[in-house]
Amino acid sequence: MTHFRISEAAELVGVSDDTVRRWVHSGILSVSHDAAxxxxxxxxxxxxHTKTMALDAADVGQVRSSARNRFVGLVTKVAVDGLMAQVELQSGPHRVVSLMSAEAARDLRLEVGSKSVAVVKATMVILETDKEPNA
Structure with missing residues (x-):
């Protein structure tokens, strides 16, 4: 069974240590003690719990989609160069970069500080783990 220290759990989920402690205090997460x-x-x-958080964040109202990989976040950069635009979105600890037409960026009214949802539909996803699994 995998366990994470509170600081590790916070880093994985993209919240503060205090937030994880509040989840423990309110009964959302239980806590035990390791050998140390x-x-x-x-x-x-x-x-x-993170799946529940993701469902809450992905509930964007009027949209239905077959894609399950949805990252709700804030636009942190919009770089338009000729016909193309590069848009960066910060979703918790995740930075998502999208390349699109400049026209699409304008039509979506994307600007720094605006809310957006990155929808990812891919045929291949690569996962990595640490060389030494967490005990």
Whole structure:
């Protein structure tokens, strides 16, 4: 069973340590202690909570989509060069970059500080893990 220290859990989810502690205090997550006596949260429980958070964030109202990989965030950069635009979105700890036509960026009224949803539909996703699994 995988466990994460509170600071590790916070980093994985993209929130502060205090937020994870509030989740523990309010009963959203349970806590146990590792061999060193440090508080840890269960990885599977953390994963379930992050799925709930993602569903809440992805509830954007009037849109239906077959894509399940939706990143709600803030636009941090819009660079228009001729016919193309590069738009950067910060979604929690994730930076998503999209290349689109300049016309599409204008039509979507994308500007720094605006809310947007990056929808990713890919045929291949590569996952990586640490060389030494977390105990």
């Amino acid at each position: 006596g440090v508080q840890v949260v269960d990885g599977a429980e953390l994963a379930e």
